[in-house]
Amino acid sequence: MLLRVGTRRSPLAMTQTNFVIGSIQALHPHIEFEICPISTVADRDRVSEFHQFGMIGVFTTEHEEQLLRKDVDFVVHSLKDLPTILRDGLVLASVPKREDPRDVLCGSALEDLPEGARVGTGSLRRRAQILSLRPDVTVVPIRGNIGPRLAKIEGDDALDAVILAHAGLERLGLGSKSSAFLDPVAFPYAVGQGALGIEARGEDTELVEILRSIECRKTRAEVDAEREMMHALGAGCSLPVGAVCNWQDERLSLQAQITSLDGHERVVATQDEPGEQAKELGLAVAETLKIRGGEKILQTSYREFCSHFKMLQS
Numbered sequence: 001m002l003l004r005v006g007t008r009r010s011p012l013a014m015t016q017t018n019f020v021i022g023s024i025q026a027l028h029p030h031i032e033f034e035i036c037p038i039s040t041v042a043d044r045d046r047v048s049e050f051h052q053f054g055m056i057g058v059f060t061t062e063h064e065e066q067l068l069r070k071d072v073d074f075v076v077h078s079l080k081d082l083p084t085i086l087r088d089g090l091v092l093a094s095v096p097k098r099e100d101p102r103d104v105l106c107g108s109a110l111e112d113l114p115e116g117a118r119v120g121t122g123s124l125r126r127r128a129q130i131l132s133l134r135p136d137v138t139v140v141p142i143r144g145n146i147g148p149r150l151a152k153i154e155g156d157d158a159l160d161a162v163i164l165a166h167a168g169l170e171r172l173g174l175g176s177k178s179s180a181f182l183d184p185v186a187f188p189y190a191v192g193q194g195a196l197g198i199e200a201r202g203e204d205t206e207l208v209e210i211l212r213s214i215e216c217r218k219t220r221a222e223v224d225a226e227r228e229m230m231h232a233l234g235a236g237c238s239l240p241v242g243a244v245c246n247w248q249d250e251r252l253s254l255q256a257q258i259t260s261l262d263g264h265e266r267v268v269a270t271q272d273e274p275g276e277q278a279k280e281l282g283l284a285v286a287e288t289l290k291i292r293g294g295e296k297i298l299q300t301s302y303r304e305f306c307s308h309f310k311m312l313q314s
């Protein structure tokens with residue numbers, strides 16, 4: 001059997017894809033793979049900030065079209081970039097074991113950041129959360145692959161720190177740059193962060209079965225809860241919503257936080273349920289966030305980033 005695998009071309013995407021192929025091959029040595037990399041809108045356009053500002057699916061739309069055209073058999077995504085709603089006919093077939101999902105500050109620990117420090121991130125969630133912990137910092141929008149982002153803490157005009165996902169650094173062999181982990185209770189990570197998502201056509205039941213052989217049941221429960229919460233909030237991947245989800249002793253606990261873009265307001269909800277009720281847990285936490293005023297914060301942030309986007313275009 002030959003399987004064609006869709007992926008982005010970035011070093012991180014290629015590493016992740018090779019990892020998935022290696023994991024499947026270890027269990028199914030007779031299967032062969034052909035990697036079919038493409039550049040997405042977000043890779044071709046390195047100038048706009050639009051995808052950082054809530055536009056959904058910029059990393060994944062073209063992959064879904066490839067799947068529906070049957071140009072590829074499955075696609076390996078960073079799960080946090082995959083929208084909670086997939087195109088008709090496509091499924092999240094498998095979620096392998098998650099890396100450490102925490103964010104890290106590269107360049108300086110939080111407590112060592114000087115007053116008024118310049119901190120780089122393109123993510124609205126990270127912007128809001130760092131401002132809520134350290135109102136004195138200036139957030140500098142940055143984007144691009146992990147290597148170039150990391151380079152912003154070196155050389156002339158260097159930033160004091162950049163915020164990145166530990167998982168991305170670890171997979172690229174740059175785990176030693178993860179010097180200062182951000183405590184996820186104070187600085188919750190993005191929904192799905194640190195996990196991979198393998199997307200395929202639902203009708204290919206035999207293939208879905210093969211892909212499922214590398215799934216991690218605990219990770220799947222965690223990300224199902226997180227994604228259901230995100231879906232119920234109607235929020236895209238880069239809105240200021242953070243999560244901490246843990247599976248322990250057959251129970252799943254989910255803490256979620258919505259933070260206003262200026263960091264001044266935040267709403268938190270925490271709940272736990274038996275592990276098999278991941279989706280119910282996600283829905284319940286979303287409801288609590290809404291009741292506590294989270295929806296209003298999201299609407300305001302949405303308006304703010306739409307006007308920011310218009311400003312960038314004009």
Ligand SMILES: NCc1[nH]cc(CCC(=O)O)c1CC(=O)O
Binds near residue numbers: 080163167193194195
């Ligand atoms: N949006 C970019 C992106 N997508 C996945 C990762 C890191 C790896 C992961 O979270 O699985 C990153 C980079 C980052 O946020 O630092």
